Amino acid sequence: MQDKQFMKETLIESAHAYKAGRMDRRSFLALCGMAGVATASVIAGDAKAAADHVVMWNWGGQSVECHGSAIGDAFTKATGLGVKYDTSGPLEGKLREMVDSGNVTADVADGDLFNAVSLGPTGHLEPIDYSIVSKEKTLPNYALEYGVSIILYGYAFVYDTEVYGDNPPKDWKDFFDTAGFPGTRALYKWANGSLEAALMADGVPGDALYPLDMERALNKVKSIKDDSIYWGSGSEVHSMCVNGEASMAIIWQNRGRNIETDTEGRYKLVNNQAMAMPGAYIVPKGNPAGRDAVMKFIATAQEVPAQLALLDCLGMTPSNPAAFGEIPEDQQPYAITSAMNIDKIVYNDPVWWGENGSEAVNAFLDAIS
Amino acid sequence: MREAASDAKSGGLTLSGLTKHFGSFTAVDNVDLDIQRGEFLTLLGPSGSGKTTLLMMIAGFLDITAGDILLDGRSIRDVPAERRNFGMVFQGYALFPHMTVRDNIGYALDVRKRPRAEIAARVDEMLDLVQLTEFGHRKPGQLSGGQQQRVALARALAFAPPVLLLDEPLGALDKKLRIEVQDQLKDIHQRVGTTFVYVTHDQEEALSMSDRIVIMQQGRIEQLGTPNELYEHPRTRFAAGFLGKSNFLTMPDGTYALRPEKIDIAPGGQMNGTARLTGTIRGITYFGAVQKLMVAVEGRDDIEVDVDSWRNPHALREGQPVDLGWSDTAAVRLEDT
Amino acid sequence: MRVLGRHISPGWLLVAPLLLVVLAFYAGPLANILWLSVTDPEPGIGNYQKLYQTDALGRILWTTFRICLITTFFSVALGYSVAYAMVHAHARNQHVMLTFLLVSFWISVLVRTFAWLMLLGRNGLVNESMEAIGLISEPVRFMRNELGVLIGMVHYMVPYAVLPLLANMQTLDTRVMAASRNLGATGTQTFWRIYLPLTAPGLIAASLLVFILSLGFYVTPAILGGGKVLMVAEYISVQLLVTLNWGTAAMLGTLMLFSVLALLWLMSRFMQLSAAFGGGATR
Numbered sequence: 001m002q003d004k005q006f007m008k009e010t011l012i013e014s015a016h017a018y019k020a021g022r023m024d025r026r027s028f029l030a031l032c033g034m035a036g037v038a039t040a041s042v043i044a045g046d047a048k049a050a051a052d053h054v055v056m057w058n059w060g061g062q063s064v065e066c067h068g069s070a071i072g073d074a075f076t077k078a079t080g081l082g083v084k085y086d087t088s089g090p091l092e093g094k095l096r097e098m099v100d101s102g103n104v105t106a107d108v109a110d111g112d113l114f115n116a117v118s119l120g121p122t123g124h125l126e127p128i129d130y131s132i133v134s135k136e137k138t139l140p141n142y143a144l145e146y147g148v149s150i151i152l153y154g155y156a157f158v159y160d161t162e163v164y165g166d167n168p169p170k171d172w173k174d175f176f177d178t179a180g181f182p183g184t185r186a187l188y189k190w191a192n193g194s195l196e197a198a199l200m201a202d203g204v205p206g207d208a209l210y211p212l213d214m215e216r217a218l219n220k221v222k223s224i225k226d227d228s229i230y231w232g233s234g235s236e237v238h239s240m241c242v243n244g245e246a247s248m249a250i251i252w253q254n255r256g257r258n259i260e261t262d263t264e265g266r267y268k269l270v271n272n273q274a275m276a277m278p279g280a281y282i283v284p285k286g287n288p289a290g291r292d293a294v295m296k297f298i299a300t301a302q303e304v305p306a307q308l309a310l311l312d313c314l315g316m317t318p319s320n321p322a323a324f325g326e327i328p329e330d331q332q333p334y335a336i337t338s339a340m341n342i343d344k345i346v347y348n349d350p351v352w353w354g355e356n357g358s359e360a361v362n363a364f365l366d367a368i369s
Numbered sequence: 370m371r372e373a374a375s376d377a378k379s380g381g382l383t384l385s386g387l388t389k390h391f392g393s394f395t396a397v398d399n400v401d402l403d404i405q406r407g408e409f410l411t412l413l414g415p416s417g418s419g420k421t422t423l424l425m426m427i428a429g430f431l432d433i434t435a436g437d438i439l440l441d442g443r444s445i446r447d448v449p450a451e452r453r454n455f456g457m458v459f460q461g462y463a464l465f466p467h468m469t470v471r472d473n474i475g476y477a478l479d480v481r482k483r484p485r486a487e488i489a490a491r492v493d494e495m496l497d498l499v500q501l502t503e504f505g506h507r508k509p510g511q512l513s514g515g516q517q518q519r520v521a522l523a524r525a526l527a528f529a530p531p532v533l534l535l536d537e538p539l540g541a542l543d544k545k546l547r548i549e550v551q552d553q554l555k556d557i558h559q560r561v562g563t564t565f566v567y568v569t570h571d572q573e574e575a576l577s578m579s580d581r582i583v584i585m586q587q588g589r590i591e592q593l594g595t596p597n598e599l600y601e602h603p604r605t606r607f608a609a610g611f612l613g614k615s616n617f618l619t620m621p622d623g624t625y626a627l628r629p630e631k632i633d634i635a636p637g638g639q640m641n642g643t644a645r646l647t648g649t650i651r652g653i654t655y656f657g658a659v660q661k662l663m664v665a666v667e668g669r670d671d672i673e674v675d676v677d678s679w680r681n682p683h684a685l686r687e688g689q690p691v692d693l694g695w696s697d698t699a700a701v702r703l704e705d706t
Numbered sequence: 707m708r709v710l711g712r713h714i715s716p717g718w719l720l721v722a723p724l725l726l727v728v729l730a731f732y733a734g735p736l737a738n739i740l741w742l743s744v745t746d747p748e749p750g751i752g753n754y755q756k757l758y759q760t761d762a763l764g765r766i767l768w769t770t771f772r773i774c775l776i777t778t779f780f781s782v783a784l785g786y787s788v789a790y791a792m793v794h795a796h797a798r799n800q801h802v803m804l805t806f807l808l809v810s811f812w813i814s815v816l817v818r819t820f821a822w823l824m825l826l827g828r829n830g831l832v833n834e835s836m837e838a839i840g841l842i843s844e845p846v847r848f849m850r851n852e853l854g855v856l857i858g859m860v861h862y863m864v865p866y867a868v869l870p871l872l873a874n875m876q877t878l879d880t881r882v883m884a885a886s887r888n889l890g891a892t893g894t895q896t897f898w899r900i901y902l903p904l905t906a907p908g909l910i911a912a913s914l915l916v917f918i919l920s921l922g923f924y925v926t927p928a929i930l931g932g933g934k935v936l937m938v939a940e941y942i943s944v945q946l947l948v949t950l951n952w953g954t955a956a957m958l959g960t961l962m963l964f965s966v967l968a969l970l971w972l973m974s975r976f977m978q979l980s981a982a983f984g985g986g987a988t989r
Binding site for chain 2: 879881885886888889891893899900904906
């Protein structure tokens with residue numbers, strides 16, 4: 001779903017936006033593509049799946065290298081199967097199209113856990129085989145029938161120390177208080193995280209967010225609309241901060257880290273009330289390598305060494321609790337489940353998002369436009 | 370009969386020392402010319418002779434490099450084209466394709482913000498003049514070439530300009546139509562009394578319509594005169610060759626121009642000593658009314674002789690020896706030799 | 707075969723394979739979109755009913771229409787000036803100008819979009835300069851709003867407006883304008899009464915081209931609008947790839963398709979389209 005954008009951005013940084021740009025301009029073509037002629041093969045690229053390897057569908061860039069070293073090597077060692085990559089990005093719409101067309105070319109997709117909720121019941125995903133994959137090696141609510149969380153990322157915010165140096169904002173309440181903290185806010189355009197932040201700002205406790213009270217959340221979002229701008233990609237919010245357009249911005253932690261670095265500390269990351277988002281591996285229905293092979297691949301990714309390697313290589317936080325304690329010192333501020341952050345955070349509910357995400361996004365877009 | 374007459378007191382043009390350079394190229398070179406009020410003056414010359422450039426300078430579309438243009442004695446050098454009040458018929462007519470014939474003709478009055486009724490009356494008058502009364506509501510694209518030409522003429526005359534400039538106005542018409550329109554044009558000129566300055570490269574057109582002709586070459590006036598003067602007394606080889614056909618005979622005292630139709634021809638030995646040259650018929654081309662005979666004369670270029678077909682009494686044939694004779698006044702001595 | 711041949715020109719046989727390809731890969735998917743719009747998520751015209759049942763769609767369509775219209779107006783007006791300057795420039799300068807025009811086609815929409823941010827953003831060159839010389843005390847909000855979208859779109863569309871206008875102006879007989887001057891019309895009169903009407907086909911072609919291309923704009927509104935200017939192309943993409951409301955996307959796609967076709971049909975009532983796009987000559 002939309003938070004694929006997160007991984008996409010994380011992995012490929014700004015150059016990636018070009019790609020998005022080209023795709024966007026051709027939205028009409030995309031519409032034609034939707035009609036189902038030959039798009040599946042185009043999307044899948046040349047990594048045709050077969051019995052001697054699994055095809056991982058991810059977001060390109062560094063992820064090929066990182067997934068290879070973190071998971072692929074160990075997996076090959078254990079099973080003798082190779083790993084190939086399709087880097088076209090498993091947007092929910094593309095995955096549905098792939099399965100509907102009957103030409104399934106990927107075995108495992110680097111997706112979001114709410115994809116498992118929205119695409120599973122409609123018959124587009126293989127169920128996770130929990131005799132091979134472990135429910136204990138992820139957070140309790142993040143092992144679902146059609147997908148299991150492998151990593152976590154999260155929504156926090158950055159603020160401009162030149163604007164709020166004396167009295168820094170410390171939570172979502174401050175973020176939404178444009179009277180007490182005047183300045184432009186940058187919110188995530190695809191609703192995710194922005195809605196939860198709005199509710200927390202309005203006084204809803206972090207453990208009682210779901211089901212989201214949409215009306216309340218949107219009213220809160222609208223209340224600062226005049227002072228808000230909205231971003232759709234990591235590079236966009238990055239430039240909004242670097243250019244000083246936004247005094248506060250909702251942001252992914254690892255992107256927040258980049259902004260801190262790029263602005264030489266002018267912008268500062270606040271992890272209080274940050275929301276943990278479960279990134280998940282999901283399996284397209286009828287995947288070519290078969291269930292057994294792909295489940296073993298997913299299980300490999302759950303292991304602590306793989307989890308730490310993904311953190312090191314991609315900045316994705318482990319979701320296996322056994323790995324939490326082993327997060328290195330220098331990664332702690334930017335890893336959402338690190339000892340430093342884990343008591344301050346709230347957890348996203350993928351089931352709610354899987355079931356209500358479409359309406360939520362459209363309602364959010366309607367509210368901000 | 371001058372029902373569509375312009376201000377007949379106006380329309381005398383004087384060009385003095387008129388010169389136009391395009392970079393290093395001299396298109397018009399120090400031209401002095403008096404154009405009489407109400408006359409039909411033709412600028413005749415081959416392409417590149419400067420005749421159109423001259424016209425465009427009179428119209429005000431081209432800047433003058435040196436010299437001056439006077440209208441009725443007053444300089445119009447600095448008067449912009451739209452304030453010169455000269456009518457112009459363009460090559461290809463340049464009608465306004467999006468307007469009706471009526472709107473085309475009324476345009477000049479319309480931009481002068483004349484009352485509607487006056488415009489309508491004048492347009493009717495002009496349509497009548499060019500015999501297009503039925504066609505007022507058509508667009509130019511729905512008219513034939515000859516009709517378009519007449520619309521262009523009516524449009525240019527509608528505001529009663531003292532001078533009408535015509536830039537090869539018949540160039541796009543076929544030969545038969547052209548002769549017809551020539552007559553109409555001449556007729557209209559006589560009726561409106563406007564000064565016509567007419568540019569063409571067609572000598573027949575020039576001869577049949579003009580009061581006076583200016584033969585131009587390389588930006589200069591080669592010769593100026595009535596059609597008859599120019600035809601009968603060409604001063605230069607160029608004038609003689611460009612206006613009508615000429616044989617050029619080199620004599621001890623200079624070169625003479627001799628029109629082909631002024632040569633008598635008879636079978637060899639039959640001229641009783643009055644023969645000026647003898648030769649052999651090299652070829653005969655039949656044109657209906659006339660026959661052109663090419664006669665090879667020893668030591669000279671071939672001589673062309675025109676004979677009226679019906680008068681060819683000798684049934685001359687190719688290869689036949691012939692005598693050639695002409696009267697003393699027939700051969701004109703050229704000044705530029 | 708021979709009977710057939712009498713009715714079908716052999717030329718058709720030559721292009722037949724291509725036609726089949728077009729049918730299969732263009733008309734087919736298009737039909738599929740129409741089909742989806744009345745079958746997904748359930749059969750019926752539910753997707754079309756959304757048009758008046760939800761305010762959101764109406765607002766998005768209105769925003770799209772309004773922005774495209776304004777963009778078209780300014781792009782064509784600016785394009786007209788550029789084309790006019792080009793036609794009347796010295797031949798050598800004309801080449802230079804044409805080169806610049808074509809080069810601008812090769813600059814990605816994203817690069818241009820970000821260039822505008824740098825130039826007119828909150829801390830952009832213009833705002834900084836104006837602040838530095840004391841012209842303003844607060845940065846002017848050029849970007850991240852509808853004004854920003856319009857600036858970005860007009861900038862992108864001007865070259866598209868120039869080309870049909872240029873083609874049109876180049877075919878004009880300059881003697882017609884000379885004739886107008888000769889008949890006593892001032893430059894202004896000549897422009898309004900002769901030049902402008904004669905460039906109407908170019909104006910219509912340019913307007914159609916710009917308007918239709920603007921309908922599909924996505925990146926520029928998304929970025930320069932600061933998320934607040936939602937146009938239909940972006941919305942379709944969201945429904946397609948994010949919220950999986952393919953039926954809604956297909957309905958909007960169908961709507962756009964037929965709007966464009968209706969627009970072309972409407973124009974064809976007033977003029978020959980081939981003339982507008984430089985095909986055949988009409989008087």
